[in-house]
Amino acid sequence: MDIEELLPQDPEGKKEEPKKQSPLVSLEKDLELYSDSIKEVSIAILNEGISTHPIFVAHQHTVTIGEMILDRTELNTDWTIQASTLDEFVQKGIINPEKKALFLKSYKKPQEFMCVFVIVPEGANFIYYPYKK
Template sequence: MDIKDLLNPEESSGEAKKESPLKSLEGDLKFYNESLKEVAVEIMAEGISSYPIFVAHQHEVKLGEVILDKNDLNTEWSIHASTLEEFMEKGLILPEKQEKFLKQYKDAYHFMCVFVIVPEGANFVFFPYQ
């Protein structure tokens, strides 16, 4: 799934279209681009995981390690660094779904894997490094 798939929610019948909060996420990911790539490469180079996952959120989340705090950086989204292994430990990716996840996972040197948490739910997106 591409982040653009999440940016334009379908208009409800008769209601005015609201701007998705994910538009601000796209801007923040572009702003954080270099830092996120460095962290992903470090996770892989140090042998921590071959599958880094970034957790993007606007509220408190107990998953991964905080690497970019929206309050410190005056942005709208905070980012935590995590891994496939942590997602499996916490039951967010079930063992029987691991193979499916790995087939969807894109090259971590060219795409950031972002687990986006919004009030309506959460989903993975792959966003290209600039």
């Protein structure tokens, strides 16, 4: 079955509005650009013993978690990145303490992947994006 078969059809022949480009397209472009800088911060968080689980927050608005490391207005990009940790996410209630073990099971090697908490108007979610080789 094709995905199109699952989508609502337009029986009245009305033209569909053009689809908006997903914000994740611009996020991927920015993460490629930011990759080396984010990896450098991740390694610093690990080496300085701040956390064994760095988390980066990608957003286009103002958020109150983590510390800003890459400002979209200064860099003329679409996304701002803030550095945080698993501990801060638990302290702020973003990750429920009872779900911490479940989160850790899915957490990927921070030397190879950036853990990014992406915040968009529709909601927020974690993604893992590989660092450039």
